[in-house]
Amino acid sequence: MATSKTTAAEKRRLILDAAVRVFARQGFHTCRVSDIADEAGVAYGLVYHYFRSKDEVLDTLFRDRWSLMTALIEDVDGRDMPTRDKLRQITSFIFDSYRHDPELMKVIIVEVTRAANSFGQTHLQEIRGAYEGIARIVEHGQERGEIRGDVTSQFAAMAFYGAIEQVLTSWIFELLPFGEAEAEQAKTLIVETICGGLDARSA
Amino acid sequence: MATSKTTAAEKRRLILDAAVRVFARQGFHTCRVSDIADEAGVAYGLVYHYFRSKDEVLDTLFRDRWSLMTALIEDVDGRDMPTRDKLRQITSFIFDSYRHDPELMKVIIVEVTRAANSFGQTHLQEIRGAYEGIARIVEHGQERGEIRGDVTSQFAAMAFYGAIEQVLTSWIFELLPFGEAEAEQAKTLIVETICGGLDARSA
Amino acid sequence: MATSKTTAAEKRRLILDAAVRVFARQGFHTCRVSDIADEAGVAYGLVYHYFRSKDEVLDTLFRDRWSLMTALIEDVDGRDMPTRDKLRQITSFIFDSYRHDPELMKVIIVEVTRAANSFGQTHLQEIRGAYEGIARIVEHGQERGEIRGDVTSQFAAMAFYGAIEQVLTSWIFELLPFGEAEAEQAKTLIVETICGGLDARSA
Amino acid sequence: MATSKTTAAEKRRLILDAAVRVFARQGFHTCRVSDIADEAGVAYGLVYHYFRSKDEVLDTLFRDRWSLMTALIEDVDGRDMPTRDKLRQITSFIFDSYRHDPELMKVIIVEVTRAANSFGQTHLQEIRGAYEGIARIVEHGQERGEIRGDVTSQFAAMAFYGAIEQVLTSWIFELLPFGEAEAEQAKTLIVETICGGLDARSA
DNA sequence: TATGAATGAGGCTTCATTCAT
DNA sequence: TATGAATGAAGCCTCATTCAT
Numbered sequence: 018m019a020t021s022k023t024t025a026a027e028k029r030r031l032i033l034d035a036a037v038r039v040f041a042r043q044g045f046h047t048c049r050v051s052d053i054a055d056e057a058g059v060a061y062g063l064v065y066h067y068f069r070s071k072d073e074v075l076d077t078l079f080r081d082r083w084s085l086m087t088a089l090i091e092d093v094d095g096r097d098m099p100t101r102d103k104l105r106q107i108t109s110f111i112f113d114s115y116r117h118d119p120e121l122m123k124v125i126i127v128e129v130t131r132a133a134n135s136f137g138q139t140h141l142q143e144i145r146g147a148y149e150g151i152a153r154i155v156e157h158g159q160e161r162g163e164i165r166g167d168v169t170s171q172f173a174a175m176a177f178y179g180a181i182e183q184v185l186t187s188w189i190f191e192l193l194p195f196g197e198a199e200a201e202q203a204k205t206l207i208v209e210t211i212c213g214g215l216d217a218r219s220a
Numbered sequence: 221m222a223t224s225k226t227t228a229a230e231k232r233r234l235i236l237d238a239a240v241r242v243f244a245r246q247g248f249h250t251c252r253v254s255d256i257a258d259e260a261g262v263a264y265g266l267v268y269h270y271f272r273s274k275d276e277v278l279d280t281l282f283r284d285r286w287s288l289m290t291a292l293i294e295d296v297d298g299r300d301m302p303t304r305d306k307l308r309q310i311t312s313f314i315f316d317s318y319r320h321d322p323e324l325m326k327v328i329i330v331e332v333t334r335a336a337n338s339f340g341q342t343h344l345q346e347i348r349g350a351y352e353g354i355a356r357i358v359e360h361g362q363e364r365g366e367i368r369g370d371v372t373s374q375f376a377a378m379a380f381y382g383a384i385e386q387v388l389t390s391w392i393f394e395l396l397p398f399g400e401a402e403a404e405q406a407k408t409l410i411v412e413t414i415c416g417g418l419d420a421r422s423a
Numbered sequence: 424m425a426t427s428k429t430t431a432a433e434k435r436r437l438i439l440d441a442a443v444r445v446f447a448r449q450g451f452h453t454c455r456v457s458d459i460a461d462e463a464g465v466a467y468g469l470v471y472h473y474f475r476s477k478d479e480v481l482d483t484l485f486r487d488r489w490s491l492m493t494a495l496i497e498d499v500d501g502r503d504m505p506t507r508d509k510l511r512q513i514t515s516f517i518f519d520s521y522r523h524d525p526e527l528m529k530v531i532i533v534e535v536t537r538a539a540n541s542f543g544q545t546h547l548q549e550i551r552g553a554y555e556g557i558a559r560i561v562e563h564g565q566e567r568g569e570i571r572g573d574v575t576s577q578f579a580a581m582a583f584y585g586a587i588e589q590v591l592t593s594w595i596f597e598l599l600p601f602g603e604a605e606a607e608q609a610k611t612l613i614v615e616t617i618c619g620g621l622d623a624r625s626a
Numbered sequence: 627m628a629t630s631k632t633t634a635a636e637k638r639r640l641i642l643d644a645a646v647r648v649f650a651r652q653g654f655h656t657c658r659v660s661d662i663a664d665e666a667g668v669a670y671g672l673v674y675h676y677f678r679s680k681d682e683v684l685d686t687l688f689r690d691r692w693s694l695m696t697a698l699i700e701d702v703d704g705r706d707m708p709t710r711d712k713l714r715q716i717t718s719f720i721f722d723s724y725r726h727d728p729e730l731m732k733v734i735i736v737e738v739t740r741a742a743n744s745f746g747q748t749h750l751q752e753i754r755g756a757y758e759g760i761a762r763i764v765e766h767g768q769e770r771g772e773i774r775g776d777v778t779s780q781f782a783a784m785a786f787y788g789a790i791e792q793v794l795t796s797w798i799f800e801l802l803p804f805g806e807a808e809a810e811q812a813k814t815l816i817v818e819t820i821c822g823g824l825d826a827r828s829a
Numbered sequence: 830t831a832t833g834a835a836t837g838a839g840g841c842t843t844c845a846t847t848c849a850t
Numbered sequence: 851t852a853t854g855a856a857t858g859a860a861g862c863c864t865c866a867t868t869c870a871t
Binding site: 450452453507533534537538539540541544547551554561564565568569570571572573574575577578579581582583584585586587588589590592593595596598599609612613615616617618619620621622623624 | 653654655656710736737742746747750764772774776780781782784787788790791792793796798799802812822
């Protein structure tokens with residue numbers, strides 16, 4: 018009796034979860050608000066009870082998730098560990114996020130991060146925040162002599178993040194096969210590629 | 221008399237060029253067909269004489285440009301030069317393309333390549349073709365012992381292309397400063413980062 | 424304890440008073456039921472405990488006030504005084520009403536009396552009642568030889584009431600300045616204009 | 627052949643005329659844009675080809691008509707005739723307008739002039755212009771000694787216009803009977819009432 | 830080839846009202 | 851009495867596309 022009722026927060030969550038599925042399936046622009054409501058099993062208007070607009074639903078999904086990442090980046094930066102490991106932590110976090118909730122990640126990548134011209138513009142500052150956090154990690158690595166100094170930290174951050182996002186995109190659109198093993202292996206490959214470089218070493 | 225008339229092909233070109241400016245400025249979804257016509261200084265319906273639909277205008281812009289890149293990748297792959305130089309050739313081509321026609325490149329990146337859910341889907345095979353071409357170059361590099369073998373060629377291609385696209389996106393949305401010097405320097409940085417790796421070397 | 428509780432009637436009054444402020448500020452159609460509730464500091468649904476609908480709130484405001492006027496008109500008609508004074512009594516009542524509660528009068532004029540296509544229709548009979556009351560006063564004036572007989576009483580009533588309402592409207596929309604003095608002066612001017620006429624008299 | 631085609635201007639007119647009928651019948655807020663299109667026998671979107679919005683249709687109807695009235699007021703003011711005749715000219719113009727096109731006048735009065743809180747606000751300045759024109763006529767009458775000086779010209783203008791509008795409203799809502807004869811008689815009655823006054827004169 | 834008037838489907842949002850607690 | 855979550859109908863506007871000339 019006590020637990021049989023859905024609270025307001027749960028209903029809100031219900032709608033957000035439904036939105037993830039619908040956005041992932043049909044795309045943000047292609048889906049209608051009624052699709053979200055139907056998927057959530059609630060009335061049309063209820064979406065507008067909890068969110069100001071269709072945009073705000075996506076906003077919420079993005080911000081909730083993205084803030085976790087920027088927080089992680091900040092956290093990792095403060096830790097006492099080799100820069101390589103820091104970058105691996107970030108890679109792990111992102112790839113694990115995809116493993117745990119590929120639909121949500123698809124939405125964030127496809128509809129926000131990579132849709133820079135429409136929705137991305139709105140969140141450019143938040144996105145930039147993550148890039149800057151990564152750049153700071155690189156910078157600290159350079160100060161500690163772990164990272165070469167002839168590549169600017171900002172450029173390095175872009176290359177690193179760009180590589181990660183491209184891999185995610187490959188998985189999303191099935192250009193590369195995805196699975197537990199692939200995800201795990203990719204963590205190593207990203208760090209090996211970006212930190213170690215593609216060149217074959219004589220040593 | 222003979223030269224005062226614009227030929228059909230020229231009119232078509234006029235519309236395509238106008239479309240680039242309008243798509244770059246307003247985005248594909250935000251602009252109307254009439255905006256293209258206005259920008260081109262032609263009548264509304266004429267766009268439909270030369271193109272089946274608004275989509276086809278963007279399709280044309282993308283294909284015309286993208287085919288040049290896949291052609292270049294094929295061409296470069298066949299040349300007898302170090303893999304590093306091959307990758308640099310590709311990087312050069314892309315960054316020079318942006319330098320010469322930033323609006324067109326913006327449209328292709330923002331509206332097609334990174335709009336994977338809408339136009340990207342349509343052109344997925346063509347886009348994949350470029351990735352595969354790059355992967356082949358990496359593979360040949362591995363065969364020749366220039367590229368390490370513990371990173372799969374497809375993964376390496378993604379990291380490489382992802383880094384490039386992320387840099388382009390940074391320029392487009394002014395997350396990184398752009399200019400002649402930056403573009404030139406970026407060619408080196410991409411290759412240094414991806415091939416050389418970010419690690420500081422003792423040697 | 425006994426006095427700290429608001430009675431039902433008081434709550435109802437609270438809502439009505441809030442409605443006046445909200446209707447006056449935003450207009451009946453532009454405001455939402457929740458605006459009224461917010462203004463009254465009560466819960467959304469409570470408005471529906473005391474009123475069947477949003478319409479009924481306005482209906483109530485109108486009827487409560489308008490009935491006072493028709494009552495006054497009846498009352499005045501029965502008094503033994505010159506017709507001019509009767510008309511002045513009515514003018515006084517209306518202008519004083521505006522002075523005492525300009526927001527309520529604004530609502531009644533703007534949202535009911537002058538909104539003939541929506542609420543006016545509903546209350547047409549009640550509104551007509553007032554016109555007829557005034558017409559009767561004119562008629563009695565004609566019978567007593569105080570009012571010229573070549574203007575029909577109904578027409579005279581319309582001219583009289585129309586002039587009053589136009590002055591009210593002018594105040595409401597600040598086409599004419601309003602204040603204590605202006606309100607007082609207007610009472611005389613209305614009667615002088617309508618009864619005395621605008622013509623300059625030689626006498 | 628030459629006359630069988632409807633020109634663009636005629637189509638626009640077609641829509642405006644249909645709008646008058648629909649607005650008069652259902653009221654501006656109650657009718658849908660599709661009602662206008664249906665009444666005009668054109669496609670939904672065509673209304674938006676000729677007008678920016680539903681509002682603009684009403685705007686156009688109002689402005690086209692109202693400008694005629696302000697023009698007339700200006701014109702009449704410049705003529706060399708007794709003030710009484712000037713006011714009669716204005717009254718004639720308005721009542722004739724109603725006689726010729728009662729639906730259009732109903733729309734203007736009910737949906738704009740008297741709907742001061744919604745649409746009226748938009749046109750307040752234009753409406754005010756007419757009042758001021760009438761006030762100027764009264765003022766000139768006062769200067770020439772034809773109109774009493776103890777009633778301000780602005781107040782007199784309000785009383786005069788208010789009386790007219792109230793009569794129109796009475797006809798519109800059938801509070802007073804309307805016909806050729808009534809309209810003609812009303813012209814005299816308005817002037818007699820406002821200029822002559824309701825008082826019975828001993829002379 | 831060229832024009833631009835004409836078409837009409839589609840979707841977001843608002844908000845009065847109901848109802849379970 | 852009191853609350854506010856839940857419902858869902860209704861309508862304006864956009865704009866890609868067609869078509870008659």
